[in-house]
Amino acid sequence: xxxxxxxxxxxxxxxxxxxxxxxxxxxxxxxxxxxxxxxxxxxxxxxxxxxxxxxxxxxxxxxxxxxxxxxxxxxxxxxxxxxxxxxxxxxxxxxxxxxxxxxxxxxxxxxxxxxxxxxxxxxxxxxxxxxxxxxxxxxxxxxxxxxxxxxxxxxxxxxxxxxxxxxxxxxxxxxxxxxxxxxxxxxxxxxxxxxxxxxxxxxxxxxxxxxxxxxxxxxxxxxxxxxxxxxxxxxxxxxxxxxxxxxxxxxxxxxxxxxxxxxxxxxxxxxxxxxxxxxxxxxxxxxxxxxxxxxxxxxxxxxxxxxxxxxxxxxxxxxxxxxxxxxxxxxxxxxxxxxx
Numbered sequence: 365x366x367x368x369x370x371x372x373x374x375x376x377x378x379x380x381x382x383x384x385x386x387x388x389x390x391x392x393x394x395x396x397x398x399x400x401x402x403x404x405x406x407x408x409x410x411x412x413x414x415x416x417x418x419x420x421x422x423x424x425x426x427x428x429x430x431x432x433x434x435x436x437x438x439x440x441x442x443x444x445x446x447x448x449x450x451x452x453x454x455x456x457x458x459x460x461x462x463x464x465x466x467x468x469x470x471x472x473x474x475x476x477x478x479x480x481x482x483x484x485x486x487x488x489x490x491x492x493x494x495x496x497x498x499x500x501x502x503x504x505x506x507x508x509x510x511x512x513x514x515x516x517x518x519x520x521x522x523x524x525x526x527x528x529x530x531x532x533x534x535x536x537x538x539x540x541x542x543x544x545x546x547x548x549x550x551x552x553x554x555x556x557x558x559x560x561x562x563x564x565x566x567x568x569x570x571x572x573x574x575x576x577x578x579x580x581x582x583x584x585x586x587x588x589x590x591x592x593x594x595x596x597x598x599x600x601x602x603x604x605x606x607x608x609x610x611x612x613x614x615x616x617x618x619x620x621x622x623x624x625x626x627x628x629x630x631x632x633x634x635x636x637x638x639x640x641x642x643x644x645x646x647x648x649x650x651x652x653x654x655x656x657x658x659x660x661x662x663x664x665x666x667x668x669x670x671x672x673x674x675x676x677x678x679x680x681x682x683x684x685x686x687x688x689x690x691x692x693x694x695x696x697x698x699x700x701x702x703x704x
Contacts, residue, residue: 422688425681432677436670442506443663446656449561450597453653456562457594464646471610471639474632482629484580485636488609492585495530496553496575497521498607498644500591500651501538503557508665510592510600510658511540517602518590530586537571561652568645572607576640579608591647592654598661600654605647607640 480486499518501511518534518541525532533553536542542555554574559567578584587608592600 422681422684425677425684429674429677429681432670432674436667436674439663439666439670443660443667446660446663450653450656450660453561453649453656454594454597456649457653460646460649464642467635467639467642471635474635475610479632483632483636484582485576485608485610485640487579487582489585492528492530494584495525495532495586495588496578496584497525497532497534497604498571498575498587498589499534499536499538499541500559500589500647501536501541502651502655503539503559505540506662507655507659508662510655511538511544513602514590514592515541515544517604521588521590521604525586535571535575559648561656563645563648563652565641565645568648569641571648572640572644576608576637584608589644589647591651594650594653594657597657600657605643607643610636610639 475486477486477488480488497518499514501514505511522532522534534545534550535554535556536545536552537556537559539557542552542557545552556571559571572587572589575584575587579587586606588604589607590602590604593603594600
């Protein structure tokens with residue numbers, strides 16, 4: 365009897381060996397697992413959707429912060445470049461004004477309508493039938509309302525002359541003006557995109573020389589130039605000026621006090637074309653300075669606006685990050701409380 369009980373126990377141990385247990389094991393089904401788990405074994409449900417939305421918002425705001433900061437660096441650099449160019453351009457304006465003022469004073473003092481028969485540039489037509497406008501704009505933008513104001517001034521002058529029955533042709537210097545008038549469907553008589561930031565008298569001659577010759581030949585009755593007057597970096601109003609015919613005016617000089625050598629006619633014949641060229645050159649120089657002044661102001665405003673936007677975005681990012689951290693802390697505290 366004792367031997368039989370011992371044999372049964374031995375056989376029972378063999379049936380419950382680890383090898384036989386692994387063969388007969390079954391993977392528990394999800395139903396049985398969830399059924400056997402107690403509520404304290406499961407993590408507390410968290411607002412996953414809100415957390416993902418907060419993270420996505422933080423990433424988007426951070427991306428915008430980098431973008432705005434890069435833009436601010438670019439505008440600050442452009443402001444510094446425009447400031448440097450403005451200083452040199454204003455120096456050229458100050459250097460050109462004394463010569464131009466003296467030349468205009470001499471022409472006004474020597475102007476005499478009786479000379480129109482010998483000098484075509486002094487010819488005053490009885491009726492104005494054909495005219496030309498030379499518009500000076502910039503090749504680049506990012507200068508605030510600089511180009512817009514010039515184009516508006518040219519459009520007003522066009523409407524005024526056409527309302528008087530004048531057939532007007534438009535000559536435009538600068539890519540910005542050319543692009544706008546092409547868009548408006550305006551036929552341009554000539555286009556010039558090769559005027560540099562530092563114009564020379566030769567550039568002025570290339571622009572106005574053909575118009576001056578056509579006026580002298582009687583093909584044009586009036587010629588205007590539209591550009592900016594450089595008063596200061598903050599004041600650069602657009603203006604239109606009649607180039608031809610050359611008009612006289614009050615002068616403090618006394619022609620009788622002049623000693624003309626070789627002769628008055630030869631001097632006037634050389635002086636009048638020079639006067640017209642210098643008038644356009646002076647307008648080019650002032651236009652270039654006005655462009656840099658407008659660009660400096662525009663870039664400074666853009667830099668300041670970017671700084672304000674950057675501050676707002678950083679506050680938004682900090683609030684979103686704070687909300688995200690608060691949510692994470694709440695989840696940790698809730699999970700710890702659930703396991704207690």
